[in-house]
Amino acid sequence: DAGITQSPRHKVTETGTPVTLRCHQTENHRYMYWYRQDPGHGLRLIHYSYGVKDTDKGEVSDGYSVSRSKTEDFLLTLESATSSQTSVYFCAISESSGGRQETQYFGPGTRLLVL
Amino acid sequence: SQKIEQNSEALNIQEGKTATLTCNYTNYSPAYLQWYRQDPGRGPVFLLLIRENEKEKRKERLKVTFDTTLKQSLFHITASQPADSATYLCALSSFSGGYNKLIFGAGTRLAVHP
Numbered sequence: 001d002a003g004i005t006q007s008p009r010h011k012v013t014e015t016g017t018p019v020t021l022r023c024h025q026t027e028n029h030r031y032m033y034w035y036r037q038d039p040g041h042g043l044r045l046i047h048y049s050y051g052v053k054d055t056d057k058g059e060v061s062d063g064y065s066v067s068r069s070k071t072e073d074f075l076l077t078l079e080s081a082t083s084s085q086t087s088v089y090f091c092a093i094s095e096s097s098g099g100r101q102e103t104q105y106f107g108p109g110t111r112l113l114v115l
Numbered sequence: 116s117q118k119i120e121q122n123s124e125a126l127n128i129q130e131g132k133t134a135t136l137t138c139n140y141t142n143y144s145p146a147y148l149q150w151y152r153q154d155p156g157r158g159p160v161f162l163l164l165i166r167e168n169e170k171e172k173r174k175e176r177l178k179v180t181f182d183t184t185l186k187q188s189l190f191h192i193t194a195s196q197p198a199d200s201a202t203y204l205c206a207l208s209s210f211s212g213g214y215n216k217l218i219f220g221a222g223t224r225l226a227v228h229p
Contacts, residue, residue: 031214033216035219040123040221041221042119042204042219042220042221042222043159043204043206043219044219045216045217045218048214048216050214056212056214058216090158090159092158102147102149102164102208102215103149103161103164104161104217105161106158106159106160107158108157108158109156109157109158
């Protein structure tokens with residue numbers, strides 16, 4: 001998994017509680033991404049980061065926030081978890097190549113169940 | 116609206132045959148297209164990238180074609196093996212906000228039978 005770890009790997013939580021997922025990389029890649037994967041929808045981008053403290057929203061960012069205080073760590077927070085956020089969450093990284101990031105390398109995923 | 120379509124039904128083929136998976140898109144003009152493989156319970160793994168000015172790309176038993184007029188990519192696995200059984204995702208580049216992002220299709224599951 002290209003030097004990417006995600007924690008926790010599995011989590012069960014209750015509606016209304018905050019949840020933080022962590023992505024850690026050892027590749028020193030500039031770009032980091034959070035996706036969610038749901039049946040029939042494929043991977044959808046939640047947020048991404050193009051450097052330390054530089055983040056932006058993806059297509060499904062409502063209810064999520066992110067932070068990146070170090071190159072190696074990208075945190076995804078569900079501010080108040082809802083059942084619709086039950087999903088598998090993947091972190092990905094990519095390096096810059098001529099100013100354009102291309103291939104993405106994915107972590108093993110976090111399976112989140114919100115009851 | 117922008118849309119990526121991959122066959123939602125599983126593709127079942129016999130070992131040794133060529134598997135062909137399709138990715139169609141509308142309202143995109145991607146600079147490049149990628150194919151990823153995903154095994155159950157794991158993250159996607161990059162396989163091939165093809166650029167808009169390339170018609171075909173090969174890597175070992177894999178071949179990808181990219182037709183920007185038809186807005187279609189075909190992904191071929193020749194001499195398929197049971198170990199090729201997995202879900203295959205196509206992803207298109209989308210440039211916005213100064214950065215390239217990938218837009219993924221929902222994937223097609225391939226099952227190769229001995």
